[in-house]
Amino acid sequence: MSAPARRRARARSRRRAGQRAETLAESFLVRQGYLPLARNHVARGGEVDLVMAQGELVVFVEVRKRKRGSVVDPLESVTVAKQRRILRAAADYVWRAGLEARPLRFDVVGLSLDARREPQFVHVESAFDASVGEDGS
Numbered sequence: 001m002s003a004p005a006r007r008r009a010r011a012r013s014r015r016r017a018g019q020r021a022e023t024l025a026e027s028f029l030v031r032q033g034y035l036p037l038a039r040n041h042v043a044r045g046g047e048v049d050l051v052m053a054q055g056e057l058v059v060f061v062e063v064r065k066r067k068r069g070s071v072v073d074p075l076e077s078v079t080v081a082k083q084r085r086i087l088r089a090a091a092d093y094v095w096r097a098g099l100e101a102r103p104l105r106f107d108v109v110g111l112s113l114d115a116r117r118e119p120q121f122v123h124v125e126s127a128f129d130a131s132v133g134e135d136g137s
Contacts, residue, residue: 021065022049025109028121034059043092046085050109051093059105060090062127066112075108075124083128090130104130 026036029052037058038051050061064077078086086106094100106129110122 017065018063021111022063024119025061025063025111025121026050026052028109028119028123029061032123037097038093041089041093043089046088046090046092048086048089048093051090054105056102057105058094058099058102059107060086060093061107061109062086064108064110066110073110075110075127078108078127087130106130 022039026039029050030036034052034054036050037053039049041048041051048060049063052059052061062078062082064075066077083106090104090106094102094104105126108124108127110124112120114120
């Protein structure tokens with residue numbers, strides 16, 4: 001197999017793993033009482049994995065899959081640059097869906113598989129807010 005073909009195969013595998021992680025995270029949140037509104041909302045310059053509702057609250061969720069034993073915390077893996085991309089997509093979603101009057105929250109759901117390959121979740125509510133990077137940081 002050529003190097004470009006191997007890269008394409010790895011990219012497809014990562015996409016499938018990401019989609020599976022998002023499906024598992026969405027199911028986890030539904031069991032916690034959230035209502036799914038959208039998946040993979042893409043806007044110019046950004047993307048958000050899950051859009052959920054918790055009562056009147058609109059929750060934008062970044063899903064981070066981690067290998068067992070990973071030293072990087074899921075929350076730490078969401079950089080300021082990534083937060084900005086999520087915020088751009090969230091603003092687009094809110095505008096398109098006419099939800100400007102609704103309160104918003106930005107969460108991170110970390111997912112890892114235990115030794116039995118069962119999913120383990122870490123849900124960080126209010127992981128960041130819309131003021132990220134307003135002061136140039």
